[in-house]
Amino acid sequence: MKIQKFNWQTWTGFLLSVAALLSYPFVFVRWPITRDFPWANLLLFGVALVLLSVGVKRGFAPGRRSISKIASSIVTVLGVLVLGFFVFTFFIAAKWLPASHGAPQVGQKAPDFTLSDAGGKSVSLSELLSSPLKGSTPEGVLLIFYRGYW
Secondary structure, eight states: OOOOOOOHHHHHHHHHHHHHHHHHHHTGGGSHHHHSSOHHHHHHHHHHHHHHHHHHHHHTSTTOOHHHHHHHHHHHHHHHHHHHHHHIIIIIGGGGSOOOSSSOOTTOOOOOOEEEOTTSOEEEHHHHHHSOBTTBOOSOOOOOOOOOOO
16 A cells, blocks of 8 residues: 655645735834835745645646645645735735825925924924024925834
8 A cells, every 4th residue: 555645845835825924914014124025925925836836746646646636726726815815915905095194295395393302302393494504594304203212
């Protein structure tokens, strides 16, 4: 009697595709290099697709049982659906989100605001624009939001 070996490529490819899907919101969203474009997730999905294709080829090899062919087909389709869900959510559905109506648009003058500087002193935008700086009035103000730990 010939013992059939476990088709680990198919199952590893499926688990890797699920890990690629879940790693974006829980791991890769923390850094701008992987948050802005999910290249790391797409790389993981690429490896998963290679494993799934090798697993399907192995599942349909001559001499394999019908259950092996069915299982490898179903698991591969599920892995590809996980990839499709990720691509749809990140690249298509994210574009459907409405723009913020309260946010200033490009070229629009910023509304007046008052913030605290690094020394704790309150500074307003109108005060910065009207006060002379080294003998001349400023043409604009650069506002930087730094998410530091102070």
